[in-house]
Amino acid sequence: MSSRVTLADVAQRAGVSTQTVSRVVNHNPAVRPETRARVLEVIGELGYRPNTVARSLATRRTMTFGIVVPDIGNPYFADVVRGAEDAARGLGYQILLCNTDQMPERELTAIEAFQEKQVDGIILCSTRIPEEDLPDTLRTHTPIVLTGREWVEGAVGAVHADDDRGLLLAIKHLLQRERRNIVFAAGRPGGPGHARRMRAWHEFADSAGYCAEQLVAIPCATNPAGGQEAASQALRDNPEVDGIVCFNDLVAIGAVHACIEAGKRVPEDVAVVGMTDIALASLVEPPLTTVGHAKHELGKQAVAMLVDHLASRAHEREIVLKTELVVRASAP
């Protein structure tokens, strides 16, 4: 018995127009104090609660953002969503969630569904929509912010970590520890990030006098199973492998398992470095050396960008969050 009470009910009982009640509800100062008091009293008596659906229809704003992630069960995205929801809540927005299991069609469906729901903006995380289809997808009147990748034509903006530098941090760390046969369990191949990271590596190798071919990149699924496969294949191909850098911490955990299975000690025989520093990273054995991201911040910034955009406020087109090496036992 709450939403049955409407503005009109309150207005009638208070002996004013609906407009006046609306003003009170919306903290419009143009209401005589006594009138306001009377209205507030009736609102209390009747237990009136505004119907935001009606309000949204009239104002064309829903105070809602949609966020689409591959899988909220992945601790990385859970953190990003948490950051987004925290920021959104603080600004009076709510968050609609959709998981896509990395299926582009489902991303598209989610975006459309969010649009029909008239969300004020969408945060599209680590999209798998092919690079070339992205501009078309983003060409819509709903502002979309990308996370986990670079800005692309049509997006309001993009927020991502400096993964190129992150990869280099990890590799340099291993090189400094005299590891020379390094493998990169690279996650999904073909993505835009992949090429850039390899390029970053080649540039660094050239300038630092390393042989670029020292780094073998092996594509893999971005989960423990993928890391396990990639690492065991790498060790099979080359028993000399003494360092593995992984696309993320989940992959790293799988890689550690594979090493142990292959009779290698971590880190003595093979050093393993993860990426993103999920909570899990410090809890496994050995604790993971990893390149940390500000995941919570990522979600937060995405929301901030959307809000700035909606307020026609200037904002960066691309925010790149710093990465930092967190040294733990898996690669001391």
Added chain:
Amino acid sequence: MSSRVTLADVAQRAGVSTQTVSRVVNHNPAVRPETRARVLEVIGELGYRPNTVARSLATRRTMTFGIVVPDIGNPYFADVVRGAEDAARGLGYQILLCNTDQMPERELTAIEAFQEKQVDGIILCSTRIPEEDLPDTLRTHTPIVLTGREWVEGAVGAVHADDDRGLLLAIKHLLQRERRNIVFAAGRPGGPGHARRMRAWHEFADSAGYCAEQLVAIPCATNPAGGQEAASQALRDNPEVDGIVCFNDLVAIGAVHACIEAGKRVPEDVAVVGMTDIALASLVEPPLTTVGHAKHELGKQAVAMLVDHLASRAHEREIVLKTELVVRASAP
């Protein structure tokens, strides 16, 4: 350039009434095929997309559920939410998410915000709202399903795991392995679940000829830090402790750390058992023996219950999911 197009625009261009267009959009069969074709054609030309806000105002249904959890960053809740979202999506519903960090006021705020948004139902997970305030909170026209606790007056239903039995499974497992000084890192005290679990233990102890006082329950925060504290305190109080059952897997991970810090081997000196079997459980070292829950199923059933309720379909008032012991290295 999508949501600017309305039903009326389509109707005009197609030379029919808005009602007819509405029928086509809603797959109402009472439309002549040719008319339908014509309308669909115009819809395509104009790129018409329905505005669900307007639809919701008219139908009084938003096809949205709100889910309130303590923290989506907790893998347990991430799984529950995933299950709920999967089920919801399959049924045409969307999910609004809110994190409360176990703060009752924020749960209340979330429920109200969801109601103002006219959600069709709410899933309230592991609420911290005091038992005695719950009926009042639930006395609202928005159907609310509880998870992680028993049904209470006012709720549409409740879905939870059989934790009483789960605790017994864990304890019995330890007793069978000749562990005699068992500690229960019990999570938050005072909750309704706590008393019930202790009662279950006492009943079992009586009937099985064990001394009920063999089980020391120590309240603790439901995270690794809490487990670490509880376990180190337990070991300080009684160095003979040879078994620790934990409120959840996060607590168990902390407990394992505390044991190692105290110079104990796990499981040789102290066996540790967790609860809920999050993905993490099998990845830590030693892998955790734990009492598994169907977390994904929990969210799924909560949604199913809500949907059944909305369809005035009969459904259980309380669904209790089975728990099962998953034996791994921490307590072989």
Added chain:
DNA sequence: CTGTTAGCGCTTTCAA
């Protein structure tokens, strides 16, 4: 099968 008439509950003009 199709159209007309009313709203859903709120906000937005524009007057008063």
Added chain:
DNA sequence: TTGAAAGCGCTAACAG
């Protein structure tokens, strides 16, 4: 400072 009228985009309930 307040109110009346109109409408946001859609569907419900009748007619025809």
